Amino acid sequence: MRLLSRYLVLALCVVLVNFFLPRMLPGDPLDFSSGDGLGAAVPLTASARAQLEAYYHLDESTQNQLRSYLSGLLRGDLGLSISRSAPVSDLIVDRLPWTLSLLLVSLVLSAAIGAGIGLAAGWRPGTRRDRWLTSSSGMLSAIPEFLLAIGLLLGGAVGLGWFPLFGGETVFAESRDGLTGILRGGLDIAWHLTLPAATLAIGGVSAFALVTRDATAGLQHQPWLVAARAKGLNERQVAIRHALPNLAFPLTTFFGLRLGGVLGGALVVERVFSIPGLGLLGFQAIGARDYPILQALFLLSSLAVLLVAFLVELVYMRLDPTRRSRQ
């Protein structure tokens, strides 16, 4: 109970910070600049601006705006986007599946590839194979995300023409009714998400590889591994049947920690590949100083991290009786 109340207080602090943070940025949500030289042709007379300020409560005191925001939150109302004239909750519901599918797929890929590399490297720690695998995966993941994204886009989409140049799906494609249509739609989305997911997956491989490598290296002298070898199993069987299941705990913990950050979006990758996820929405909202969208996105990602941390603490309490008694 004490744990829960601590997290509730923390969540309230997060709500307040999320409210004030966008308002601390210089700029005004009614400036409507697209900043590309074509922007800002809107005349926006002083009286029209005053009407819009009143409509979005921007002319009210900060306390009143905060009160409206909090009462809206209690009703589950995230407000109306100023730059898009659409309910923020609708925008998030539209965009969330894109970010989730992109990041979950890339996370699973990173975990699978990273675990394989880490297992292979840590099985014989200190050898040339270990050094080569560890350093090469580290080097690959050290490439800045935007460079990797641009490189893959230039190679896979512009150069070879195997993948689309932009977007999360083919817009106005043929009917997606029926099983064939759904399958075709799924394949189309997978085709669009291949390069962005690959970018994120490559970027995340190294961390999983290092965690797995260290955990694997620590298993080498476990008596049950010696016993498995003594039974006559070859090294491959020992690794896959006996070592890998024992890596599940550190890998799952690490996976869970990364999962908490998923809702933060993949800003750079979504921007480069024009994937209509939360990252791209946030990027556009920052440029437009769209307070309601920014508040909602910050809130969502902060609460996701808090929720995961809360769940991890609950699991630890289950596993560690001393912590449970302290609570």
Add this chain to the structure above:
Amino acid sequence: MRALTRRQVIGGIAGGPIALPFARVNARNSRQTVPLLRYAGPDSGMPNPFQVSPAGPGGPILVSLIYDTLTWKDESGIIPWLASEWSISEDGIVYTFQIEPGAICHDGAPLTVDDVAFSFTYYSGHPYVWAGSDVVESAIAEGESVRITLKRPYAAFIEDIGGIVPIIPKHVWEAVDDPLTFTGADRSVGSGPYVLAEYNPTEGAYRLTANDLYWRGTPKVAEFRQVTVPPEAVVQATRRGEIDLASSPDASVRDILADDERLSIHESAPLSIVRLAVNTLRAPLDRKEVRQAIAHALDRQLIAESITRGPAIVGSAGVVPPETPWFNPNLTQYAFDPDRARELLAGEQLTINLVADARARDPELMIPMLEDVGITLKVQSVDSPTRIQLLRDGDFQLGFMTHIGVGGDPDYLRRWYAGEETNAFAQGSIFEDEEYMRLGEEQAATLDAAERRDLVFRMQEILAEELPTIVLYHRRFYWIHDPEVFAPLDTWGGLMNGIPFPHNKLALLES
């Protein structure tokens, strides 16, 4: 009351057109039906007057395909549209419009004078941000005509309000108290040549189909799609045949696509302006000589050629771009002349702050040019909203900006400095000159085109002498298109208030 014919309107009595030297008609006189036109345009939100995005000009152009206005513009000037003719009272206060009898809405209901009167009344409570319609006192339907009374004479009314304000169906909106959150299925029902068939808000894509019942005839482009394409992918997407029409501000696309037999490049009139806003209340820029010295010190031709990678269109000191209807060709101009700049500064060494967007490359080129005459330029690179905020607060000396909206009716020259426009590029307009403001007020109320032209030309002379803003150069936009699918049309002074887009709805109509 004076009745205006189409010829008179084009000739300029309604406070608009003067001469048309820049008009370039590229539209093919084709009657062949085009099944599909795919345009790389921005996500502009739900395309109706209240929910369309106010950022960038993509929204109102999209709205113009779905909704009609009282007047419109072709390549030669203002033309009648929903209003077949109109008359103006001698005092310039009352406008009486005759409405086309055959116009019908997308849902089959006739579009009547009641809808026109309702539209202007409704906008007084729920403004359409792309037009300053608050000058309208009342709009009343009288038989087959609509009588619009203004609060004051306004010479730009026919072009800037009559030609921009979308006419909305009364039966859709009369019961709607909050049009920003209205979700009715008919919220994009207009009477324009295209019907909104589908909007994909996630991908920012639109599918518009030709309105077969359109009162001016069925459009020749059967389906118009607008798809959000990132700027970096535009050239590749057009090359691959995924897009038929797209724009680029960079002249190098002409070279990149030179070997492409399918695609052509259309150069728009130079309706984009790159300029420095000057805080004329802050020393040392409160001295005219310093402002003139800066203008002489900058090699604007070199800056323009370096940035646009194309032929330079050095800016007019009077702000109004060359090749546009209101341009005064007889102004003091400031040739690149460092010696003259040093002479004006009389050996003084100055340090001046410039607020600019972080991605603007022009300031880097300006630093050594100004250094050469004794001015140290300190560039404060910020993001666009921060720049606008600093300019609004007057917390700047020079402000770098680039925008459009300088090709249409010239009343913006008054509105910027009168504080009537509160948009991003009007920020930083700090200039107190009684004669200039007097001329501004007078031209805004003058209906006689020749008389108004003289007033606007004099305003440009003052701007050129006083330099409250230093125009660096004007940019064209390069429209990549497939001529088999689309023939661009250069609108007189740009669409609406100077938008250099070639897909004027006339270019999509049969005739």
